[in-house]
Amino acid sequence: MALSAGTVIGLPASRIIADSVGVAAEMIALAAVALIAFGMVLLLMPSTPAPRTLGYLAQVRSAFTPTAMLSLLAAVALQASVFSLYAYITEYFSTRLWGFPA
Incomplete structure (x- = not known):
């Protein structure tokens, strides 16, 4: 939702x-917003180390399973729309x- 609202x-x-x-x-404003967002992620996101299982x-191999490929195709179609x-x-x-004017 935040991506949609931001866009x-x-x-x-x-x-x-x-x-x-x-x-x-416009590019300078975009860079400033990106730097602010990056700083917020660094400050506000907690560190969550993940265990190495695979x-x-x-x-x-798991990325090329039929379920993963179908999910990827659905995500691409959704984002395109x-x-x-x-x-x-x-x-x-x-x-x-x-x-x-347009």
Whole structure:
């Protein structure tokens, strides 16, 4: 949900910054937000060491099971549909709600 909210808010906001100030300012703002998020992850996420139960070859083999491949395909399809929807949401917010040309 946070990824979706961040994208729905971030796409129109970055477009507004790029249109009003320039692409360089948009990239600087993106880098600043990424650094803030990285700092929050470092400070707020607890350390949770995991026990080593599977070897490397067993982990690679488990990635190619039919269940894992079907899950990967479903995740790719879901993300593709979500990000294609963002293009329409950005267009709607830009033109109808905020009055910026597309």
